[in-house]
Amino acid sequence: xxxxxxxxxxxxxxxxxxxxxxxxxxxxxxxxxxxxxxxxxxxxxxxxxxxxxxxxxxxxxxxxxxxxxxxxxxxxxxxxxxxxxxxxxxxxxxxxxxxxxxxxxxxxxxxxxxxxxxxxxxxxxxxxxxxxxxxxxxxxxxxxxxxxxxxxxxxxxxxxxxxxxxxxxxxxxxxxxxxxxxxxxxxxxxxxxxxxxxxxxxxxxxxxxxxxxxxxxxxxxxxxxxxxxxxxxxxxxxxxxxxxxxxxxxxxxxxxxxxxxxxxxxxxxxxxxxxxxxxxxxxxxxxxxxxxxxxxxxxxxxxxxxxxxxxxxxxxxxxxxxxxxxxxxxxxxxxxxxxxxxxxxxxxxxxxxxxxxxxxxxxxxxxxxxxxxxxxxxxxxxxxxxxxxxxxxxxxxxxxxxxxxxxxxxxxxxxxxxxxxxxxxxxxxxxxxxxxxxxxxxxxxxxxxxxxxxxxxxxxxxxxxxxxxxxxxx
Amino acid sequence: xxxxxxxxxxxxxxxxxxxxxxxxxxxxxxxxxxxxxxxxxxxxxxxxxxxxxxxxxxxxxxxxxxxxxxxxxxxxxxxxxxxxxxxxxxxxxxxxxxxxxxxxxxxxxxxxxxxxxxxxxxxxxxxxxxxxxxxxxxxxxxxxxxxxxxxxxxxxxxxxxxxxxxxxxxxxxxxxxxxxxxxxxxxxxxxxxxxxxxxxxxxxxxxxxxxxxxxxxxxxxxxxxxxxxxxxxxxxxxxxxxxxxxxxxxxxxxxxxxxxxxxxxxxxxxxxxxxxxxxxxxxxxxxxxxxxxxxxxxxxxxxxxxxxxxxxxxxx
Ligand SMILES: [Fe+2]
Numbered sequence: 001x002x003x004x005x006x007x008x009x010x011x012x013x014x015x016x017x018x019x020x021x022x023x024x025x026x027x028x029x030x031x032x033x034x035x036x037x038x039x040x041x042x043x044x045x046x047x048x049x050x051x052x053x054x055x056x057x058x059x060x061x062x063x064x065x066x067x068x069x070x071x072x073x074x075x076x077x078x079x080x081x082x083x084x085x086x087x088x089x090x091x092x093x094x095x096x097x098x099x100x101x102x103x104x105x106x107x108x109x110x111x112x113x114x115x116x117x118x119x120x121x122x123x124x125x126x127x128x129x130x131x132x133x134x135x136x137x138x139x140x141x142x143x144x145x146x147x148x149x150x151x152x153x154x155x156x157x158x159x160x161x162x163x164x165x166x167x168x169x170x171x172x173x174x175x176x177x178x179x180x181x182x183x184x185x186x187x188x189x190x191x192x193x194x195x196x197x198x199x200x201x202x203x204x205x206x207x208x209x210x211x212x213x214x215x216x217x218x219x220x221x222x223x224x225x226x227x228x229x230x231x232x233x234x235x236x237x238x239x240x241x242x243x244x245x246x247x248x249x250x251x252x253x254x255x256x257x258x259x260x261x262x263x264x265x266x267x268x269x270x271x272x273x274x275x276x277x278x279x280x281x282x283x284x285x286x287x288x289x290x291x292x293x294x295x296x297x298x299x300x301x302x303x304x305x306x307x308x309x310x311x312x313x314x315x316x317x318x319x320x321x322x323x324x325x326x327x328x329x330x331x332x333x334x335x336x337x338x339x340x341x342x343x344x345x346x347x348x349x350x351x352x353x354x355x356x357x358x359x360x361x362x363x364x365x366x367x368x369x370x371x372x373x374x375x376x377x378x379x380x381x382x383x384x385x386x387x388x389x390x391x392x393x394x395x396x397x398x399x400x401x402x403x404x405x406x407x408x409x410x411x412x413x414x415x416x417x418x419x420x421x422x423x424x425x426x427x428x429x430x431x432x433x434x435x436x437x438x439x440x441x442x443x444x445x446x447x448x449x450x451x452x453x454x455x456x457x458x459x460x461x462x463x464x465x466x467x468x469x470x471x472x473x474x
Numbered sequence: 475x476x477x478x479x480x481x482x483x484x485x486x487x488x489x490x491x492x493x494x495x496x497x498x499x500x501x502x503x504x505x506x507x508x509x510x511x512x513x514x515x516x517x518x519x520x521x522x523x524x525x526x527x528x529x530x531x532x533x534x535x536x537x538x539x540x541x542x543x544x545x546x547x548x549x550x551x552x553x554x555x556x557x558x559x560x561x562x563x564x565x566x567x568x569x570x571x572x573x574x575x576x577x578x579x580x581x582x583x584x585x586x587x588x589x590x591x592x593x594x595x596x597x598x599x600x601x602x603x604x605x606x607x608x609x610x611x612x613x614x615x616x617x618x619x620x621x622x623x624x625x626x627x628x629x630x631x632x633x634x635x636x637x638x639x640x641x642x643x644x645x646x647x648x649x650x651x652x653x654x655x656x657x658x659x660x661x662x663x664x665x666x667x668x669x670x671x672x673x674x675x676x677x678x679x680x681x682x683x684x685x686x687x688x689x690x691x692x693x694x695x696x697x698x699x700x701x702x703x704x705x706x707x708x709x710x711x712x713x714x715x716x717x718x719x720x721x722x723x724x725x726x727x728x729x730x731x732x733x734x735x736x737x738x739x740x741x742x743x744x745x746x747x748x749x750x751x752x753x754x755x756x757x758x759x760x761x762x763x764x765x766x767x768x769x770x771x772x773x774x775x776x777x778x779x780x781x782x783x784x785x786x787x788x789x790x
Contacts, residue, residue, distance in 0.1 A: 058575075116573055116579075233557075
C-alpha cells in the first residue's frame with residue numbers, strides 16, 4: 001500500500017442558501033456554481049475520503065468526530081428555517097473516525113466519536129457534504145470545532161488526522177466549512193439587497209483571499225488571531241479553521257491556490273477556495289509559531305490577551321485564581337536571591353539564599369515565570385487524569401530556571417556544585433532526564449543524587465535542589 | 475423615578491381591564507444532565523442519578539406552583555441561537571427527537587409539545603411594533619433545542635401546558651452585553667404587555683445557568699458526583715452575589731451589574747434570558763425564592779422563583 005496523502009483542500013461557506021435558494025441572488029448562484037466546480041475537481045482528483053472541519057459544530061468536551069455510518073435526518077437552519085428543509089443521508093467512514101480518535105489520544109488530545117440516531121449534523125457540514133459529494137460516492141468524516149481549543153490543540157488535531165490518512169493509504173480532501181467575516185445582517189433582508197456587512201469586513205476578506213490565492217495558507221493560519229479580532233463575531237475563543245487546514249497541509253505557504261468564488265450570504269463573507277498541494281514556488285515560509293507535535297494541555301492558557309483579563313475574575317475583592325497551589329511572592333531575608341525571571345514560589349520561601357561562599361537554591365521545577373505554563377506539558381489535568389508529557393522539555397526548563405536564578409545572583413550555570421534531582425516516575429523518565437543532563441549540567445560536573453518520589457506540588461515530573469558556588473561580587 | 479403607588483395603581487388598572495397575569499417568573503436552567511439523571515421514559519440514555527441538589531430544587535419549584543392555575547408557559551432558551559433577530563416557534567405542535575449536539579451521550583429525548591400560537595403571535599406582533607427584528611418559525615421539520623426541552627421537562631414533566639418558545643438573539647456576540655440587555659429589556663416589556671392583554675395566566679421561564687465555565691473533560695461516569703464542583707472560587711463568588719440579589723429583591727442591581735457578571739463569570743446570561751425575565755416581571759423589588767443551587771460540569775445553576783402572583787397587586 002502506498003502512503004496516504006492529502007490530494008486537495010477546500011474552504012466553503014456554511015449557510016443553507018447555496019443548497020436551497022441559489023437562484024434568488026446572483027452571488028449565491030455563483031457560490032453554488034463554485035461548489036459544483038469543486039465537486040467535479042474532487043471527483044477528478046480521485047479522492048476516496050472527505051474530511052470536514054466544521055465551525056458550525058461547536059463542542060465543549062474535546063473534539064467530537066461523527067462515527068454514525070449513515071446519519072439521516074432533515075436539517076432546518078436555526079435562522080433561515082423559512083428557506084426550507086434539507087433532508088440528508090450521508091456516507092460516513094466510521095472506521096476512519098475511530099482511528100482518528102485513537103490517533104488523537106496518542107498525541108495527548110481528548111476527543112470522542114459520536115454515533116447516535118438523530119444526532120443533529122450542523123448546517124456547515126450538511127451544506128458541504130450535500131454539494132461537494134452530491135451522490136455520496138466518497139466516504140466522509142466530520143469533526144467538531146471545540147470552543148475552547150487553541151492553536152496547539154487544533155494543529156495536533158490535524159496531525160493525528162494525517163497520521164491516519166498516511167497509515168491507511170487514503171487520498172483525502174480536507175474541507176473547512178466556515179465563513180470569512182461572519183457578521184450577518186441582524187434583520188431579514190431581500191435577497192437582492194445582500195452584500196458584505198461592512199467595507200472593513202470586505203477588505204479583510206479580500207486580503208485573506210489574496211493570500212489564499214497565492215497558496216499562502218500558513219500565513220493565513222498565523223493571522224488567525226488578528227482575523228478573529230477584526231472580522232469575527234466573538235462566539236468562540238479563537239478563529240481556528242485555518243490552523244487546522246494549514247496543519248493538514250504541513251503548515252506550508254507554497255500551495256497552489258484558486259479562489260473559485262467570493263460573495264455575501266446575508267452579510268457574511270462566503271468563499272469557495274481550492275488549495276492544491278502542488279508547490280507553486282510562491283510564498284516564502286516564515287515561521288514564528290511553534291510546530292506542535294503533541295498536545296500538552298494548552299487549553300487553560302487562552303492566548304487571546306483580551307480574553308485573559310476578563311477570564312475568571314471574581315466580583316470582589318479582585319482576586320486571581322489558577323489551578324494548582326497558590327503562588328507566593330518570594331521571601332527576602334538577609335542573603336536572599338530572587339529573580340523576576342524565575343517562576344513564583346508555591347510557598348513562603350526565596351528562590352535562593354547565600355551563606356558564606358555557597359548559594360543554596362530552593363527546589364526548582366520547570367514552570368515558566370509569568371505564565372506558569374509547564375514546557376513539555378503537565379503530568380495530569382485539573383481533574384487528575386494523567387496526560388502525556390515530555391520529560392526532556394521539562395528537564396531543560398528546570399535547568400533554564402536554575403540558570404536564571406544563578407544569573408540573578410551574578411553567577412552562571414557553571415557555578416553548580418551539587419544537585420539532588422526528584423523524579424515522579426523513575427522508570428518512564430530517567431533516560432530522558434539523563435540525556436538532557438549529559439548535554440547540560442553533566443558538562444559542568446556537579447555531584448548528583450536522583451530520587452524517585454510520589455508527587456510534587458504542581459503537575460510536574462522533575463524538580464532539582466541545587467547548591468552552587470556563590471559568585472564573588474562586592 | 476416613578477411613584478410606587480402610581481405604579482401599583484397602573485398595574486391594578488391593567489389587571490382589571492385585561493385580566494392577564496404573570497403568576498410567576500423563574501430562572502430555570504437547562505443542563506441536559508438533569509433530565510438524564512431523572513431517567514424519564516422520553517430520554518434514551520440511562521443514569522444512576524446525580525445532581526440531586528438541583529433536581530430537588532426543581533421539585534420544590536414544582537411544589538410551589540402545584541396549586542396555582544395558569545394557561546401557558548413562556549420560555550426563552552439560549553440554545554436556539556438566532557443571529558437574525560428574535561424568533562418564535564409558530565406551529566401548534568412539535569414532535570421529534572432532540573439530541574444534544576454537545577452531550578449526545580446524555581440527552582436523546584423524544585418530545586411532543588404544544589405551542590400557544592395565539593399568545594406567541596401577540597408577543598411577536600408587539601415586538602415587531604416596538605421595532606425589534608422578529609420572525610415566526612413555521613417550518614414543521616424544525617427541531618426544538620435541548621435547552622427548551624430540558625427546562626420544559628424539569629418545570630412541567632407532564633407537558634400539559636402549551637408553551638411560547640422564544641429564541642436567543644445573539645446580540646451580545648454582535649455588539650455587547652449592554653446592547654443585548656437593551657433589546658432584551660424591550661422584549662420583556664412587550665412580552666409583559668402581550669400577556670396582560672391576552673387575558674391569560676402565564677409562567678415565564680428564563681432557561682440559563684449563572685457562571686458558565688465548563689470543565690473540558692467529562693468523567694467516565696458523567697453522574698459521578700465526587701467529580702462535581704464549581705470551576706473556580708471566582709465563579710462561586712459571582713454566583714453567590716447574584717443569588718444574594720435574587721433573595722433580597724434587587725433586580726435592578728442585577729441588571730446594572732449584568733455586563734460585569736456576564737463577562738467575568740462567562741455567564742449564560744449572555745443569551746439574554748435573565749435580562750428578559752426581569753424586564754417581563756417589571757424589575758421586581760420583592761424577594762425571590764431560591765429553590766436550589768448546584769453545579770453541572772463546573773457551571774453554576776440556580777433555580778429561582780419570583781412569586782409574582784403574590785405581588786402583582788391583583789384585585790381578587
Ligand atoms: Fe446551556
